[in-house]
Amino acid sequence: MTATRLILGQTLAFVRDPFDGVPQDAAIHERLGAIAVSNGVISDVGPVDKLRTAHPDAEIIDHGTALILPGFIDAHAHYPQTAIIASWGKRLIDWLNSYTFPEEMRFDDPAYAREVAGRYLDLTLAYGTTTVASYCTTHPESATAFFDAAKTRGVRAIAGKTCMDRNAPDDLCDTAARAYDESKALIDQWHGQGRLGYVITPRFSPTSTPDQLSALGALWSERPDCLMQTHLSEQTDEIAWVSELFPEARDYLDTYQTRGLLGQRGVYGHAIHLEDREVSALAEADAALVHCPTSNTFIGSGLFDIDGLKSRGLRIGLATDTGGGSSFSMLRTMAAAYEVAQLRRRALHPAELLWLATRGSAEALRLEDRIGTLAPGIEADLVVLDLASTPAIAQRVARADSIWEAVFPTIMMGDDRAVSATYVGGHKV
């Protein structure tokens, strides 16, 4: 017999995309809610009275008035940049040369990689993030360290060895052949093992030769069950550099598209300065874009056009882009998404922000049948938020007259103190 647990608190369960129609009607809110969990999977969600009657013998864990949501999903991060987060004063190319590449070189030491991978996952779990899609370094050991650390903690995780064979320090460069061989070996070792998935990961066109991009395109066509992640049109200087490196390309996306790196399971980070042709091609491919708002303001990249891109039918996830992003927290990331949209004269509703950080990211990573909502059959990865975690937030929430007004101050002002519990596969961590 399988033991069922009932986890009690306020619940917010999305039933549709809040960007389609009235945002506040996209989710069912229970002030006295419950989630039934058995074997690490949600079996029921609803009012507490109904679930208590249905599961009289269940173990009860009561979170009082705290709000239970699906665990946050960070759709784009670089775990090896954990120790250089919040480094001062650079834009994209300088950032890579000054901070990223020297730090990434340290990951040829497997012991260092293991230490940072563990530290990174413990930090993100403390912020309520239960799934991350991470870039690793060019060293296969960095991916092994990350997958090992994720497996130990039972978290669903996606990662890939970053591939680069030019415009980076020699010690960080692989080759077209090594990128293919090492990525393939890691796929065979890790993809689909438990809760782990592999993502083929060319860093971006400036650091891959056309041959390397083609080799990874060939690998993806052999393993279309894997995701492919890369960066796209983050800064205008970068776009100009891409057009120098690929004079024959129609635009930035074309450098991927003509080499087999545009497809349904493609996940493109940033995508701020897109040409209309690129948006059409991405939409036709049913690809996903990832919005990284703290990164986009921190390194001065620009303002993501969320409504314009959503209206073209693109899947859009939300991400920290640690450590180009300035926070590990998806609460802070939602706040930055709100601020970026405001600069485009659009106020994102709290329902839209929460959806982006959960179901939106799950859809971007093609995991919406596994994670990202409170619904039967979805894995029980949960974050429990104290909506009055500091005096400043509590005094504002005292005046709230709806769940949306009650949760918004935590989105804007909350940090890890707001996370009263995180569950991974039904277990509190």
Ligand SMILES: [Zn+2]
């Ligand atoms: Zn990135």
